[in-house]
Amino acid sequence: MSIGSTGHLRFSLALNYSTPSQAVAIPRSAASVAESAPKSGSVGHDSGMGEREADSEVVERLLQDELSRGDAALARTETKTSTLLAVFSPILAVGLAVLPRAAAPLTAALLFWAALALLAGALLLLLWSVRPRLRRSGFATYESMTDAELLRHFTRLADDPQRWHRERLLVVAQVGAKKFRLLRTASLLIISALLLAIAAAIASATLA
Structure with a gap:
C-alpha cells in the first residue's frame, strides 16, 4: 500500500468516527434544552400550588380561631345568664309573696309592683336565652339521618373541611347574637326594676 493510499485511509477512518459523534451530540443538546423547559414551568406550577395550600391552611386556622372565640363567648353568656337567674329568681318569689300583704302607701305599692313586673320580664328573657338551640348544629342534625x-x-365534610367550619361558625354567630340581645335586654330591665324598687322604698319611707 502506498503512502498516499494510507493517508487517504486514515482520513476516511477519522471522518467515519467523528461524524457520528457529532451527529449524536446535536440531538443530545436539543433534548437537554427540551427537558429544561418543562422543569422551569413545573417550578412555577408547584409554587402556585404551594401558595394556594398555604392560603387554605391560613383560612382554616382563622376559622378555627373564630370558632374558639365564639364558643368561649357563648360559655360566658350562659354563665352570666345562670348567675342572674340564680340571684333574682328568689327576689321575685319573695316580692310576690310579701307585697300583697304589705301595708305600704299606694304610690310605693305601685312602684314595687312595677319593679316586680320588670323583674319578671327580665327573668322570662333569661329563661328564653338558656332555652336549648341545637338547630343545624351538633347531634340535632344527625337524629333523623x-x-x-x-x-x-x-x-362531604371530609372533601371540604372548611365548609364544615364555616357552617359551624354561622350557627355559633346566629345563636350567640340572639343570646347577647336577650341578655342585654334582660340586664336593662333588671336595672330599671332596681331603680323602681329604690324609688318605691324612698316613697314608702317618705309617705309613711
Missing part, C-alpha cells in the same frame, strides 16, 4: 346518610354527610 340513617347510616347511609351519615356516611354521605361526613364524606
Whole structure:
C-alpha cells in the first residue's frame, strides 16, 4: 500500500468516527434544552400550588380561631345568664309573696309592683336565652339521618373541611347574637326594676 493510499485511509477512518459523534451530540443538546423547559414551568406550577395550600391552611386556622372565640363567648353568656337567674329568681318569689300583704302607701305599692313586673320580664328573657338551640348544629342534625346518610354527610365534610367550619361558625354567630340581645335586654330591665324598687322604698319611707 502506498503512502498516499494510507493517508487517504486514515482520513476516511477519522471522518467515519467523528461524524457520528457529532451527529449524536446535536440531538443530545436539543433534548437537554427540551427537558429544561418543562422543569422551569413545573417550578412555577408547584409554587402556585404551594401558595394556594398555604392560603387554605391560613383560612382554616382563622376559622378555627373564630370558632374558639365564639364558643368561649357563648360559655360566658350562659354563665352570666345562670348567675342572674340564680340571684333574682328568689327576689321575685319573695316580692310576690310579701307585697300583697304589705301595708305600704299606694304610690310605693305601685312602684314595687312595677319593679316586680320588670323583674319578671327580665327573668322570662333569661329563661328564653338558656332555652336549648341545637338547630343545624351538633347531634340535632344527625337524629333523623340513617347510616347511609351519615356516611354521605361526613364524606362531604371530609372533601371540604372548611365548609364544615364555616357552617359551624354561622350557627355559633346566629345563636350567640340572639343570646347577647336577650341578655342585654334582660340586664336593662333588671336595672330599671332596681331603680323602681329604690324609688318605691324612698316613697314608702317618705309617705309613711
